[in-house]
Amino acid sequence: MAISKLTGAERADLIPSLPGWSEVEGGDAIRKSFRFDDFTRAFGFMAQVALLAEKADHHPEWSNVYNRVDIVLTTHDADGLSMRDIDLARQIEAL
Amino acid sequence: MAISKLTGAERADLIPSLPGWSEVEGGDAIRKSFRFDDFTRAFGFMAQVALLAEKADHHPEWSNVYNRVDIVLTTHDADGLSMRDIDLARQIEAL
Numbered sequence: 001m002a003i004s005k006l007t008g009a010e011r012a013d014l015i016p017s018l019p020g021w022s023e024v025e026g027g028d029a030i031r032k033s034f035r036f037d038d039f040t041r042a043f044g045f046m047a048q049v050a051l052l053a054e055k056a057d058h059h060p061e062w063s064n065v066y067n068r069v070d071i072v073l074t075t076h077d078a079d080g081l082s083m084r085d086i087d088l089a090r091q092i093e094a095l
Numbered sequence: 096m097a098i099s100k101l102t103g104a105e106r107a108d109l110i111p112s113l114p115g116w117s118e119v120e121g122g123d124a125i126r127k128s129f130r131f132d133d134f135t136r137a138f139g140f141m142a143q144v145a146l147l148a149e150k151a152d153h154h155p156e157w158s159n160v161y162n163r164v165d166i167v168l169t170t171h172d173a174d175g176l177s178m179r180d181i182d183l184a185r186q187i188e189a190l
Contacts, residue, residue: 039145039148039149039154040149043142043145043149046141047138047142050134050138053134054134054135054138059134059160059161060159061158061159061160062158062159063156063157063158063159064155064156064157064158065154065156066154
């Protein structure tokens, strides 16, 4: 079953509820940059996100440079942003 | 103490000894892209690299999308590629 892409109205409603997350140009993804005290804390956070992602079977596109972690969420099966991205962002925020 | 940047001759000697690693344009870094069966294996590899990096106090610039891990190694203190990058790449290869 195809996953529904969020409508413009849904994006406008949901994204502002996620602190620090913003729409990527074109609206097909959301992103947030996280900063930590050091690499150990940054990677510790990544390990937590990895477990959430695997459990949700929905994986981030992300990068890390020392204490910074940049996360992009998008749903390839929906060819854009879906509720799965919003749900994973919420879970990340709850960490 | 400043870390020495590798000379062109040293780069030409050392980089070919690292299978799959290539010089980034400009020669200030080396990179390699790794592919795994799935996210769990990709992130398991990242966790191993993270421990090596923290132990060496030398950290990669890297990104992950599902089963792919792209690693870039450079030494900011040397403003380019140093022996620390070669050493970390060797340790990653030994995993």
